[in-house]
Amino acid sequence: MKPHRRKRLGIILFIAAGLSVSVGLILYAMSQNIDLFYTPTQVAEGEAEVGQRIRIGGMVKEGSYESAEDSLQVRFETTDYVNSVPIYFEGILPDLFREGQGIVAEGTVDAEGIFQASRVLAKHDENYMSQEVKAALDAAGATPENHQLSPQPES
Amino acid sequence: MTPATVDTPGQDIGTDASQSLTSAVMLDGTDLFCERDDRILFEQLNFTVSEGQVLQIKGSNGSGKTTLLHILCGLNDSYQGSIRWYGQAIETQAEEFYGALLYIGHRVGVNKVLTPLENLRWTCSLQQQVSDTELYRALAEVGLRGFEESQCFTLSAGQQQRASLARLLISDARLWVLDEPFTTLDAGGLSLLEGLLRSHADAGGAVIVTTHHDLRVADLQQMTLG
Amino acid sequence: MWLWFSKLGSPKWFYELSGKWLPWLIATMILFLVIGATWALLYVPQDYQQGLTNRIMYVHVPVASLSLSFFPLMAVAGTITLVxxxxxxxxxxxxxxxxxxxxxxxxxxSGSxxxxxxxxxxxxxxxxxxxLLLQLFLLLGIISLRSALEDSDAAARACALLSIVGCINVVVIKYSVDWWNTLHQPGTTFGMSSDQPNGPEFWIPxxxxGIAVALFFxxxxxxxxxxxxxxxERRSQWVQELVQE
Amino acid sequence: MNKQRTSTGQAFWATLQRDLLIAYKRKNDMANPFMFFLIVASLFPIGISPDPERLAEIAAGVLWISALLASLLAMDNLYRADYEDGSLEQLLLSPHPLYFLVLAKNIAHWLVSGLPVVLVSPLIAYMLNLPSESYMILFVTLLLGTPVFSLLGSIGVALTVGLGSRGLILAVITLPMSVPVLIAGTLAIEQTSNGASLSGFLAILGAMLLASISVAPLASGAALRISVN
Known part of the structure; x- marks a missing residue:
């Protein structure tokens, strides 16, 4: 092999080694919990520590919404249809906030297991239906899976 | 093999000295064409440089002398045509070519804050191993004795040029490509450099140099651009 | 194949060929745009949650998905330029x-x-x-690099290189911001029958x-x-002749 | 007179030593990014609020952004002097792979401009009231992240080295490219104090560092060839 060929091969191997180790590191990182995004089940099972700042994503449980008469305080439960987590929030909710709708809340879990949200965002789901279809689906007793929020953020 | 001189319209190329028939062709270019910003710098340009030869390139300002040197060294690849090193394309033997090439550009490659010694040490080490004694001897020979350890910004332009030329004494490169090496040199510097070119050619090396200075070397070719 | 490739590289050939295609492309584009826009604005049923707001989807989704294709396009073209x-x-x-x-x-x-x-x-x-915002910044960087470099050849290669580096970077940025913060909805899968969510009455328009915007692009x-x-090529003969006509 | 050729390793060391020597002789160039880092970081408490709690919240971001800006400021003199005095042409004409020579210059540059910033960062972190358990994470992440800034910035500066006024265009090109490192670095400090896995973040930063060591000098070398052309 000519010397310059060997040298070029050396560089290529060097670069390939660097890239493959970095791919390995990324794969390792993916296996670690780094984004602190929790589902209601994970919170309910106590995976999120008390006082830890996390984000929680789920649906607003039907019939759980309560608001104070004289202030902006609201209380509702978020659910992934397995477990629910009560959320307490004080502030203006987005227009799309309604029961059965997906939300993402940021905040902390307090000692009683209530999620103290500092921000609530409506996450509109990826399904589009005309009002008639929606009515028809509801009448037929559609399963919640049709408009269930994905438990993990997209990646 | 393409002859050294071809009469082409717009290109005035002529040889002053006869070409040695025995020596091998080191570098040759065929049908070179270069255009810059919609202006044709040269076209159908041919040349050969053999061992023991000096090729002097002349031309007015902006005629593309520096561009041609950059093309020959592979610093510029926006040209058409072929350049060959001992009859083979340079890309196939880049390491041999760059190991045998010594280029000193218009900007001589001398860092202002370093001393001539440190500058020389680095530029040489990109190609070959050198000892400090060799470096000191070379600097003394180009007239920089006593300035080896002064930072280059304290030196005159001519002294900086001499610092870069010290490489010629150390390097074993067979092909020298020099862009206007005489500009800032004084009379002593001129004869020193001319002597270097002569002995390099005598030893079987080749030189490509842009200058308007009248060179006195045995085997001289001249080429005028523009 | 190689001949075709080098022929495609000739600006003159491209100019003439594209001249023949353009009227057809424009006509198809207008057709699709008119049908699509009318359908989307007037006849798409209101979404059960978002109501009429939903209709901005018919601009946002085609434009956003096409805007993701610019960096790959530029990186491929840049590689061809360099090689x-x-x-x-x-x-x-x-x-x-x-x-x-x-x-x-x-x-x-539109997304906003x-x-x-x-x-x-x-x-x-x-x-x-x-x-997407960072992609915009990277594109603006390429534009300003192009305008800053006087030498057209150097500008061409510098921008080609930056397009390739930028393309890799867009991918890295995309992943890095994804685990940084996510709210945007995931991609929608469309249903085939009209009594399901995302039925044809949503996705056909x-x-x-999408086709109209791609044609526009x-x-x-x-x-x-x-x-x-x-x-x-303003100094070349064929352009001069073209101007004469 | 046949002389011994240098090995690529020797050329690499010679280039590294030369650049360190130049930096040593131009102590101002070495000190400026460092001073800049200190000043920018101390502007935030003045500009936002000296309230310790609010400072603690933003400290990680402030330190990372200041480090990024300091690295950007330092980038400009990576190739400029070499371009102006012709040393760059010598570098490009070396028979050794440009990849390693550019890498040597990048390493030298990080050692004089990036490393001092990393070393002083715990002190600034203290002044910004960063929770003390985060010092080590800050230090390690900056140690992994600032070389990436240098390597990425090197591409931008190599592309713009021939330009007369390059300060702002360099920022426009380089800053968006540095965002992933910034995100990983600040998230690492923020999230790990919330209980996320530290090793995950270190792996990501390490991956970014290795990937940019592998690829960025190639791009820088290509960019230098374009600029000299």
């Missing part, structure tokens, strides 16, 4: 950058209008939004609008490239 020094490829890199910036800006603007109604905010530092790219060809 084969094809002038036409450089022209594509050059004209695609501002076009990409407009598409990206439009995607951001949609967002204010559904999410309750004009802007949020969400993964997709942030990565979207498809038509193609037509703009071709028109801008033709402009660039005339600009660069």
């Amino acid at each position: 084969w020094k094809m002038k036409l490829a450089d022209m594509v890199v050059k004209v695609a950058a501002p076009l990409g910036a407009w598409f990206t800006a439009l995607a951001l603007a 209008i949609w967002g204010v109604d559904t999410w309750g905010t004009w802007w949020i530092w969400d993964g997709r939004l942030t990565s 979207l498809l038509i609008m 193609t037509v703009s790219l071709i028109l801008a490239t033709r402009n660039e060809i005339l600009e660069r």
Whole structure:
């Protein structure tokens, strides 16, 4: 092999080694919990520590919404249809906030297991239906899976 | 093999000295064409440089002398045509070519804050191993004795040029490509450099140099651009 | 194949060929645009949650998905510029950058209008939004590098290189912001029957609008490239003859 | 007179030593980014609020952004002097792979401009009231992240080295490219104090560092060839 060929091969191997180790590191990182995004089940099972700042994503449980008469305080439960987590929030909710709708809340879990949200965002789901279809689906007793929020953020 | 001189319209190329028939062709270019910003710098340009030869390139300002040197060294690849090193394309033997090439550009490659010694040490080490004694001897020979350890910004332009030329004494490169090496040199510097070119050619090396200075070397070719 | 490739690289050949295609492309584009826009604005049923706001989807989704194609396009054209020094490829890199910036800006603007109604905010530092914003910055960087370099050859290669580096970077940025913050909805899968969510009454007009916007993109790219060809080849004989006519 | 050729390793060391020597002789160039880092970081408490709690919240971001800006400021003199005095041409004409020579210059540059910033960062972190358990994470992440800034910035500066006024265009090109490192670095400090896995973040930063060591010098070398052309 000519010397310059060997040298070029050396560089290529060097670069390939660097890239493959970095791919390995990324794969390792993916296996670690780094984004602190929790589902209601994970919170309910106590995976999120008390006082830890996390984000929680789920649906607003039907019939759980309560608001104070004289202030902006609201209380509702978020659910992934397995477990629910009560959320307490004080502030203006987005227009799309309604029961059965997906939300993402940021905040902390307090000692009683209530999620103290500092921000609530409506996450509109990826399904589009005309009002008639929606009515028809509801009448037929559609399963919640049709408009269930994905438990993990997209990646 | 393409002859050294071809009469082409717009290109005035002529040889002053006869070409040695025995020596091998080191570098040759065929049908070179270069255009810059919609202006044709040269076209159908041919040349050969053999061992023991000096090729002097002349031309007015902006005629593309520096561009041609950059093309020959592979610093510029926006040209058409072929350049060959001992009859083979340079890309196939880049390491041999760059190991045998010594280029000193218009900007001589001398860092202002370093001393001539440190500058020389680095530029040489990109190609070959050198000892400090060799470096000191070379600097003394180009007239920089006593300035080896002064930072280059304290030196005159001519002294900086001499610092870069010290490489010629150390390097074993067979092909020298020099862009206007005489500009800032004084009379002593001129004869020193001319002597270097002569002995390099005598030893079987080749030189490509842009200058308007009248060179006195045995085997001289001249080429005028523009 | 190789002949075809080198022929495609000739600006003159491209100019003549694209001249023949353009009227058809423009006609198809207008057809699709009119049908798609009318359908989307007047006949798409209201979404059960978002009502009429939903209709901005028919602009946002085609524009946003097309704006993601600019960096790959520029990286491919840039590679061709660097490896084969094809002038036409450089022209594509050059004209695609501002076009990409407009598409990206439009995607951001339409998304932001949609967002204010559904999410309750004009802007949020969400993964997709942030990565699109950074893509806009990278495109603006390429545009300003091009304008800063005087030498056209150096500018061509520098921008080609930056497009390739930028393309890798867009991918990295996309992943990094995704685990940084995510709110944007995932991609929708469309149903085939009209009594399901995402039925044909939603996706057929979207498809038509998608084709219309893709055609618009193609037509703009071709028109801008033709402009660039005339600009660069203004001294060549065939352009002179063209002007004479 | 046949002389011994240098090995690529020797050329690499010679280039590294030369650049360190130049930096040593131009102490101002070495000190400026460092001073800049200190000043920018101390502007935030003045500009936002000296309230310790609010400072603690933004400290990680402030430190990372200041480090990024300091690295950007330092980038400009990576190739400029070499371009102006012709040393760059010598570098490009070396028979050794440009990849390693550019890498040597990048390493030298980080050692004089990036490393001092990393070393002083715990002190600034203290002044910004960063929770003390984060010092080590800050230090390690900056140690992994600032070389990436240098390597990425090197591409931008190599592309713009021939330009007369390059300060702002360099920022426009380089800053968006640095965002992933910034995100990983600040998230690492923020999230790990919330209980996320530190090793995950270190792996990501390490991956970014290795990937940019592998690829960025190639791009920088290509960019230098374009600029000299």
